[in-house]
Amino acid sequence: xxxxxxxxxxDASGGDWEEVIAAAQESGAERxxxxxxxxxxxxxxxxxxxxxxxxxxxxxARVGIGYLHTGIEKNMEFRTWTQGTTFVTRMDYLTPIFNxxxxxxAVEKLLGITDEIPDRATVIxxxxxxxxxxxxxxxxxxxxxxxxxxxxxxTNGFREREMVLDIFELITGLRMNHGYIxxxxxxxxxxxxxxxxxxxxxxxxxxxxxxxxxxxDSNPLYxxxxxxxxxxxxxxxxxxxVTGPMLRASGLGWDLRKAKPYCGYENYEFDVPVSxxxxxxxxxxxxxxELEQSLRIIEQCLDRLQPGPVMVDDPKIGWPAQLTLGxxxxxxxxxxxxxxxxxxxxxxxxxxxxxxxxFRVPEGQTYAAVESAKGELGCHAVSDGGTRPHRVHFxxxxxxxxxxxxxxxxxxxxxxxxxxxxxxxxxMGGVDR
Amino acid sequence: MNAHEGEPTLNExxxxxxxAGEERLNSPVARKGMFGxxxxxxxxxxxxLLVRRQPPKVSEPxxxxxxxxxxxxxxxxxDALGEALAQGPVDFDTAIERVVVDRGELTLxxxxxHLVEVARRLRDDPALRFELCLGVSGVxxxxxxGRELHAAYWMxxxxxxxxxxxxxxxxxxxxxxxxxxxVYPTNDWHEREAYDFFGIVFDxxxxxxxxxxxxxxxGHPQRKDYPLGGIPVExxxxxxxxxxxxxxxx
Numbered sequence: 302x303x304x305x306x307x308x309x310x311x312d313a314s315g316g317d318w319e320e321v322i323a324a325a326q327e328s329g330a331e332r333x334x335x336x337x338x339x340x341x342x343x344x345x346x347x348x349x350x351x352x353x354x355x356x357x358x359x360x361x362a363r364v365g366i367g368y369l370h371t372g373i374e375k376n377m378e379f380r381t382w383t384q385g386t387t388f389v390t391r392m393d394y395l396t397p398i399f400n401x402x403x404x405x406x407a408v409e410k411l412l413g414i415t416d417e418i419p420d421r422a423t424v425i426x427x428x429x430x431x432x433x434x435x436x437x438x439x440x441x442x443x444x445x446x447x448x449x450x451x452x453x454x455x456t457n458g459f460r461e462r463e464m465v466l467d468i469f470e471l472i473t474g475l476r477m478n479h480g481y482i483x484x485x486x487x488x489x490x491x492x493x494x495x496x497x498x499x500x501x502x503x504x505x506x507x508x509x510x511x512x513x514x515x516x517x518d519s520n521p522l523y524x525x526x527x528x529x530x531x532x533x534x535x536x537x538x539x540x541x542x543v544t545g546p547m548l549r550a551s552g553l554g555w556d557l558r559k560a561k562p563y564c565g566y567e568n569y570e571f572d573v574p575v576s577x578x579x580x581x582x583x584x585x586x587x588x589x590x591e592l593e594q595s596l597r598i599i600e601q602c603l604d605r606l607q608p609g610p611v612m613v614d615d616p617k618i619g620w621p622a623q624l625t626l627g628x629x630x631x632x633x634x635x636x637x638x639x640x641x642x643x644x645x646x647x648x649x650x651x652x653x654x655x656x657x658x659x660f661r662v663p664e665g666q667t668y669a670a671v672e673s674a675k676g677e678l679g680c681h682a683v684s685d686g687g688t689r690p691h692r693v694h695f696x697x698x699x700x701x702x703x704x705x706x707x708x709x710x711x712x713x714x715x716x717x718x719x720x721x722x723x724x725x726x727x728x729m730g731g732v733d734r
Numbered sequence: 735m736n737a738h739e740g741e742p743t744l745n746e747x748x749x750x751x752x753x754a755g756e757e758r759l760n761s762p763v764a765r766k767g768m769f770g771x772x773x774x775x776x777x778x779x780x781x782x783l784l785v786r787r788q789p790p791k792v793s794e795p796x797x798x799x800x801x802x803x804x805x806x807x808x809x810x811x812x813d814a815l816g817e818a819l820a821q822g823p824v825d826f827d828t829a830i831e832r833v834v835v836d837r838g839e840l841t842l843x844x845x846x847x848h849l850v851e852v853a854r855r856l857r858d859d860p861a862l863r864f865e866l867c868l869g870v871s872g873v874x875x876x877x878x879x880g881r882e883l884h885a886a887y888w889m890x891x892x893x894x895x896x897x898x899x900x901x902x903x904x905x906x907x908x909x910x911x912x913x914x915x916x917v918y919p920t921n922d923w924h925e926r927e928a929y930d931f932f933g934i935v936f937d938x939x940x941x942x943x944x945x946x947x948x949x950x951x952x953g954h955p956q957r958k959d960y961p962l963g964g965i966p967v968e969x970x971x972x973x974x975x976x977x978x979x980x981x982x983x984x
Binding site: 366367370372374375379410411413539540541542543544553555560561664665666667668670677679681683685686687688689691692694696700701703704733734 | 764765785787788791836837838839841865866867868869871872873874875886888892895897899918919920921922923924927931944945946947948955956962977978982
């Protein structure tokens with residue numbers, strides 16, 4: 302990085318371009334400071350990269366975030382514990398199921414009901430998380446392809462993701478922002494036809510992944526853009542707190558699903574793909590291999606699904622209303638409405654109390670983490686004994702990983718910045734929360 | 735039938751009503767009344783109800799609970815940290831204020847002046863090897879006089895597959911905590927975030943600036959005393975107060 306400060310400073314943020322060009326030609330200034338973003342299509346949202354360029358070489362890369370800060374953590378302090386789910390699902394909007402699961406695991410740990418979650422609910426959670434891992438990885442690869450100018454990869458990636466989103470829509474009623482996983486279990490059981498649709502995905506998806514692999518695995522253009530680009534080795538990953546596919550692409554097979562199993566992951570057979578390339582290509586290979594492992598887990602989930610309840614057997618925690626899927630979408634259950642409005646006064650009181658007041662969570666704090674598609678997603682939840690969280694904090698992997706941009710980009714060319722940022726797969730909704 | 739068969743258990747001192755009551759009366763009040771209403775009259779009859787906070791938890795060794803497998807290695811970790819700290823200028827009892835084992839998690843409350851030393855030992859000692867710090871989460875406890883601001887660090891050892899939490903507190907009047915960025919560079923942004931939202935000043939941080947809020951923002955929004963404001967909504971003369979001024983159950 303060149304540190305000699307040039308005397309003249311030319312502001313090229315507007316005005317008369319003739320003057321700007323004339324001033325630039327006169328001066329001996331060589332460094333160019335460019336704002337990439339916040340509204341740049343390759344920044345995955347509103348990420349601002351402040352690049353200092355010496356010709357084509359990036360000498361300095363700084364990251365500006367905060368453009369998508371929506372105060373989710375603060376908002377949650379004024380809603381009940383159950384309502385928190387609808388907030389966290391909107392953080393990293395490509396991994397809503399992981400956000401919800403991390404949050405619910407933390408709340409359940411605070412309540413001390415971790416072991417009482419019904420098996421069926423846990424299996425559905427795993428199933429949904431693995432589907433979500435696939436949809437997130439497809440977007441990661443699709444947008445990456447588009448940023449390198451390969452629109453086929455983009456359209457294929459989004460087509461594949463659509464299959465997963467259709468299943469999400471069938472099960473939760475929504476393609477994104479599901480609010481499906483709740484403290485105590487899941488919002489409702491799998492609807493008719495869900496299993497068949499998942500089986501259809503299991504049949505179709507291996508072919509689609511093969512097509513993706515054929516397109517990319519040894520594509521010379523793709524290799525040229527990704528091999529030895531944005532190098533970050535294991536020591537770098539550790540000190541910068543990098544986890545997830547990026548860490549596994551630097552040679553360490555660290556996966557919370559294996560190391561600290563939650564939701565019964567210890568009962569599933571799957572491998573943790575590892576590569577020691579430390580570059581963008583290695584991260585792609587890890588992701589695409591994880592797709593195949595997710596399929597394996599989903600298949601085992603279907604075998605494990607046994608009939609049973611999907612919400613903890615505690616009426617003081619479980620949401621009283623059961624939803625049903627009507628012709629116009631997911632909505633109130635007519636049976637439940639008939640029960641509370643016409644059948645039982647006590648049920649009505651109970652419904653009213655738990656919906657408006659919520660449940661109290663014993664005082665204390667806890668940290669629960671899941672291996673999200675992007676890395677370790679942690680939830681630090683603090684309760685003061687009330688019906689609302691005292692504080693909920695999310696350790697979002699994208700937030701931590703963006704710190705690595707400087708380490709990966711400085712000394713490289715501008716074009717490689719795009720590849721580096723894409724290989725992090727950041728989602729600004731999660732970064733800024 | 736009662737378990738004690740009518741015989742009082744006098745030998746167990748803590749069960750004596752006077753003593754249990756005294757402890758409880760010394761704890762701060764967590765909430766008053768029944769329904770959170772403090773602007774209108776409470777006709778429920780529970781208006782003078784006081785719910786007191788639990789006294790702060792302190793765990794004494796052994797930290798390992800044989801019935802809870804999650805705590806299996808807590809004694810090992812505490813001993814290793816004690817040995818590692820003994821090689822330096824401070825010992826375990828000086829650096830660690832108290833230890834809390836709760837819900838299968840180990841929390842070490844560290845005196846703020848020794849935080850960097852503890853973090854360095856946790857990272858470098860071969861028996862500890864907490865390579866990964868998962869950031870810092872600020873918490874504001876306005877009632878905890880003299881230690882209003884808390885910073886919780888979650889640490890993870892990949893070598894030994896252990897986890898623990900470090901917790902540091904500082905008073906609102908002197909919101910300074912030493913930065914551990916030199917030990918864990920990943921905490922750079924996390925400390926900036928905690929500064930931005932809570933106003934905790936991390937001494938020694940390379941560039942402690944706001945990260946989420948605009949640079950010219952006033953105040954630290956995640957603090958409990960930060961007013962929520964909001965957009966006044968009016969409907970036929972009635973206005974909707976911001977969420978922190980609405981009636982609530984807590």
